[in-house]
Amino acid sequence: MRSGAGGNVPRVRIVVCVKHVPDIQSERALGPDGRVVRDGGDGTLNELDENALEAALALVEAAGGSVVALTVGPDDAVDAVRRGLQMGAEDAVHVVDDAVAGSDVVGTARVLAAAIRHLDAQEHVDLVVLGMAGLDGLTSLLPTALAELLDLPALPLAAELTVDGSTVRVRRNLDHASEVLEATLPALVSVTDQANEPRYPNFKGIMAARKKPVATLTLADLEVDASRVGLLGARTEVLEAAARPPRENRVLVQDTGDAGVRLAAYLVDNQLV
Amino acid sequence: MTAPVLVLVDHTVDGAVRAPVRELLTLSRELSGGAGVHAAWTVDGVEPSPEVVAELASLGATHVHRVVVDADPHLSAVLAEALASLLDATGAGLLLVVSSFENKEAAARLAISTGAGVVTDADGLALVDGRYVAAKTVFAGTWNTTCAVTAPLAIVALKPNSVQPSVVEGAPQAQIGEHVVAVSDKARRVTLVERTERPASGRPDLGSASVVVAGGRGTEGDFSVVEELADVLGAAVGATRVATDEGWIGHDAQIGQTGVTIAPRLYVGVGVSGAVHHRGGMQASGTIVAINSDPDAPIFEIADFGVVGDLFTVVPQAAAEIRRLKG
Numbered sequence: 001m002r003s004g005a006g007g008n009v010p011r012v013r014i015v016v017c018v019k020h021v022p023d024i025q026s027e028r029a030l031g032p033d034g035r036v037v038r039d040g041g042d043g044t045l046n047e048l049d050e051n052a053l054e055a056a057l058a059l060v061e062a063a064g065g066s067v068v069a070l071t072v073g074p075d076d077a078v079d080a081v082r083r084g085l086q087m088g089a090e091d092a093v094h095v096v097d098d099a100v101a102g103s104d105v106v107g108t109a110r111v112l113a114a115a116i117r118h119l120d121a122q123e124h125v126d127l128v129v130l131g132m133a134g135l136d137g138l139t140s141l142l143p144t145a146l147a148e149l150l151d152l153p154a155l156p157l158a159a160e161l162t163v164d165g166s167t168v169r170v171r172r173n174l175d176h177a178s179e180v181l182e183a184t185l186p187a188l189v190s191v192t193d194q195a196n197e198p199r200y201p202n203f204k205g206i207m208a209a210r211k212k213p214v215a216t217l218t219l220a221d222l223e224v225d226a227s228r229v230g231l232l233g234a235r236t237e238v239l240e241a242a243a244r245p246p247r248e249n250r251v252l253v254q255d256t257g258d259a260g261v262r263l264a265a266y267l268v269d270n271q272l273v
Numbered sequence: 274m275t276a277p278v279l280v281l282v283d284h285t286v287d288g289a290v291r292a293p294v295r296e297l298l299t300l301s302r303e304l305s306g307g308a309g310v311h312a313a314w315t316v317d318g319v320e321p322s323p324e325v326v327a328e329l330a331s332l333g334a335t336h337v338h339r340v341v342v343d344a345d346p347h348l349s350a351v352l353a354e355a356l357a358s359l360l361d362a363t364g365a366g367l368l369l370v371v372s373s374f375e376n377k378e379a380a381a382r383l384a385i386s387t388g389a390g391v392v393t394d395a396d397g398l399a400l401v402d403g404r405y406v407a408a409k410t411v412f413a414g415t416w417n418t419t420c421a422v423t424a425p426l427a428i429v430a431l432k433p434n435s436v437q438p439s440v441v442e443g444a445p446q447a448q449i450g451e452h453v454v455a456v457s458d459k460a461r462r463v464t465l466v467e468r469t470e471r472p473a474s475g476r477p478d479l480g481s482a483s484v485v486v487a488g489g490r491g492t493e494g495d496f497s498v499v500e501e502l503a504d505v506l507g508a509a510v511g512a513t514r515v516a517t518d519e520g521w522i523g524h525d526a527q528i529g530q531t532g533v534t535i536a537p538r539l540y541v542g543v544g545v546s547g548a549v550h551h552r553g554g555m556q557a558s559g560t561i562v563a564i565n566s567d568p569d570a571p572i573f574e575i576a577d578f579g580v581v582g583d584l585f586t587v588v589p590q591a592a593a594e595i596r597r598l599k600g
């Protein structure tokens with residue numbers, strides 16, 4: 001594990017944003033309304049949010065403190081925070097409200113921001129941790145949108161994460177460069193699958209999670225204006241969605257000694273060389 | 274209803290325009306309907322040369338803005354404030370950027386600060402009844418969608434290899450201007466302690482290459498077969514996460530949902546199983562070729578031409594034959 005903490009760290013309270021998404025190994029689909037079909041029972045915790053939880057739990061184990069798992073989504077989404085509890089989060093919060101349905105990234109970010117402010121008012125939040133992307137929409141927009149709303153310094157795409165005192169430091173790998181970013185807590189980070197190897201919940205964790213309550217909040221509890229989230233607040237609209245037709249004229253050859261030559265001929269015939 | 278288009282010009286440390294920017298400019302010529310194409314060059318120690326300005330103009334830029342910021346434009350909060358200021362100054366109705374993690378970070382901030390509607394990873398964009406309508410594939414390339422921006426300002430991040438770039442013969446010179454931006458204190462709260470540009474490999478850039486050869490666990494760490502084929506095809510070299518985790522090649526070569534998304538004309542998978550995480554980054558490729566010894570490997574479900582065989586014999590044979598055919 002590359003995430004860890006240096007010495008001299010005060011207790012940290014970390015909120016981890018976790019999302020319930022269709023299992024990427026399942027047949028995923030968009031409905032006639034252009035929205036992700038989320039009721040197939042094939043939902044699961046977004047894999048990259050396991051990395052986010054792992055990073056937060058490792059920091060807390062080294063420094064002391066607590067982790068809150070937070071999700072925004074329909075009834076099923078509670079599974080995401082329950083999984084967080086099983087892995088070792090202390091608290092779980094589920095924001096559920098019919099008006100949230102159809103939110104785009106800005107709508108979701110508004111609700112998460114309101115929920116984090118709500119938690120911060122109860123007890124100071126030092127760090128917000130997210131996954132680098134939801135494996136459903138794969139936009140990676142949420143982390144910096146949330147940072148902008150919460151007015152927090154953002155250190156996205158952490159492949160390595162350390163907290164030393166009140167300083168958070170991240171190493172990240174981009175397409176053409178690698179960077180080291182630093183900021184003072186409170187801050188927001190998103191983590192990649194390079195950051196760590198997420199733990200599996202053990203029996204003890206699973207049993208303990210059963211006893212922990214999940215706090216449920218609505219938009220009214222958070223004083224979020226329903227017209228600014230959900231379909232009403234969305235700034236993009238899906239017009240068409242169709243499963244891609246399968247590729248045609250596919251060829252599969254078993255090598256009997258000349259498959260390399262046949263492959264070359266295929267590429268030449270199709271003007272690919 | 275047409276509005277000016279603002280295009281962010283990604284460039285190398287040597288001051289060269291990155292290839293996908295040519296696609297953005299080609300696209301914006303039509304989308305701007307003559308209202309102006311504004312190219313934004315963030316001065317990060319590198320200035321746009323006269324040749325670069327001429328190139329941008331030939332691609333359709335009517336204005337080239339040297340954006341001079343009093344903080345590091347590689348920080349997303351700084352870039353977002355600079356672009357917001359330029360959107361204001363140009364009256365643009367559309368901001369086009371290359372779909373990269375850095376640009377998406379700035380786009381998300383702009384969505385909050387300007388009220389823009391954002392579409393990322395688009396592979397097409399048109400103006401339909403006064404609205405920008407973007408095309409994109411989702412769910413690991415298994416679904417096609419179109420998506421309209423309903424807000425007055427649109428931000429679209431376009432994937433490389435979406436548009437055939439073209440130049441305008443006899444394009445007029447672009448107007449060059451300087452746009453100075455003083456960013457807020459809150460944009461300075463993150464410190465860029467270190468930024469290390471990766472040296473150029475001598476091969477095409479993975480994200481925008483038209484041909485990519487990818488190696489997986491099946492290579493057992495011997496990437497020479499992958500490189501040999503890439504050499505004869507003039508291809509970029511990519512890899513699966515297993516190969517990068519093993520340290521056989523750098524992390525920047527990883528193709529997939531948590532790596533680079535590619536859509537080349539030709540993708541060749543060598544000893545790659547085709548796990549859904551990998552497919553998410555390459556399934557939109559034009560032609561997919563796979564060499565794998567396991568006839569049940571999932572990559573064969575999407576391969577246009579699949580070879581069930583040992584990569585260590587098939588791939589060198591293919592490379593030699595291509596070399597022979599090309600003379």
Ligand SMILES: Cc1cc2nc3c(=O)[nH]c(=O)nc-3n(C[C@H](O)[C@H](O)[C@H](O)COP(=O)(O)OP(=O)(O)OC[C@H]3O[C@@H](n4cnc5c(N)ncnc54)[C@H](O)[C@@H]3O)c2cc1C
Nearest residue numbers: 489490491513514529530531544546550551565566567584
């Ligand atoms: C959150 C998360 C994110 C991920 N993101 C990515 C990502 O972005 N990109 C990515 O690639 N993976 C990603 N992965 C990993 C992914 O799930 C797979 O593990 C990985 O893609 C498999 O790599 P591979 O095909 O090289 O290895 P394997 O699945 O082990 O496949 C190797 C293949 O090589 C074949 N082979 C072996 N020897 C030979 C031979 N001599 N000749 C021919 N064929 C041979 C085998 O038959 C096999 O099919 C991610 C995983 C997680 C959990």
Ligand SMILES: Nc1ncnc2c1ncn2[C@@H]1O[C@H](COP(=O)(O)O)[C@@H](O)[C@H]1O
Nearest residue numbers: 017018072130131133134139140141142
């Ligand atoms: N509805 C949600 N509830 C909680 N967290 C979310 C939600 N949507 C996105 N996130 C977080 O934002 C990250 C990036 O998601 P995205 O920008 O949608 O790709 C995810 O890995 C989660 O940590």
